[in-house]
Amino acid sequence: MTRRQNRMILVLLLVLGVFSAGYLGIKAFSENLLYFYTPTDIEAGKTPIGKSFRVGGLVKLESVIREDMLVTFVLTDNNKNIEVKYEGILPDLFREGQGIVATGSVLNSCKGLTCKNTFLATEVLAKHDENYMPPEVAEALQYTATLK
């Protein structure tokens, strides 16, 4: 074997080793790399207790109530819902139907026998989707959606 072939094999082994290490690392840390949980995760009790975490979803249509700086709205992932309360300035893209990510913790309050979860947010970020289009296209898409 020539020295060049030797070096080639060494470099290939290096690449292979690094990529398998990376793959295993990602496998192990996948949970921690999750940026946000969904309302379904909260319902299923998968979220950390007594610790602040992030929840992401869509702002439910016609659910936003504003009283001065206090905003209450329902966050949904089209499966489960959770009520969110937030006091502060909302980003430009915050609107009904928009995807958002809120940071905060869950408050479990019971009235009689029925208990409900409220998410007390300390920060609300708008999550923009990857669709960019002129307003006319957006209107046309919405129009076809209403026909269905």
Add this chain to the structure above:
Amino acid sequence: MWKWIQRQASPKVFYQTCINLRPWFFWPFIGFLTVGLYWALVVSPADYQQGDGYRIIFIHVPSAILSMLIYAIMAIAGGIGLIWQIKMAEVVAKVSAPIGAAFTIIALASGAIWGKPMWGAWWVWDARLTSELILLFLYLAYMSLNSAFDNPRTAAKSSSILAIVGLVNLPIIHYSVKWWNTLHQGYSVGTGGLKDPDMLIALALMFVASIFLYTTLVAIKAKTEVLIREQNARWVKDEVQGVIL
């Protein structure tokens, strides 16, 4: 074929190639940039939600792609230098690093400027942003390791190994928006993404302009790097003497 490559990779021929190619990179860059900016700022329509604010994408996306592409070129050139001991590949790898780092900084900064009004935060620690920041650190580590040795061959050897190890970050950056829930949106080109043909044309023009900017800068920097490395060679003395006298 092998003979031809060896000839091209000799410092003197490579030096001349850099000089010859420079205008062929520079003027297309100016052309694509002018038309691209016109297409991005005038021809493309506003976005239905973000208005004109989305136009930063025409800087942000090409810079982000280039930051990863240049890293791949750097690592592959480093690998070629390691295996075939081609000095000019080491030169290309070395001069690419600061250019790639600059594109990474542009991508991060333009993203932050867009993020503040749209998301409501300059910076969040989601997988996409964090992995891109790690890319910047990899570039900085490569540059400092490369300049830590007096001998350029030893420097190239150790920093190339670092560059190859760092390659693992590229698929992580690319797939981060797919593998995990991130605040960063998905791919801007493909099934989703830009929905308007004019937006896509503007993005393509700006992307090609960025590539020509990169090759222009490599041609300029590689030329200087060859002169520094070969400072004791006869042809360099002749070349420099012609300038000084």
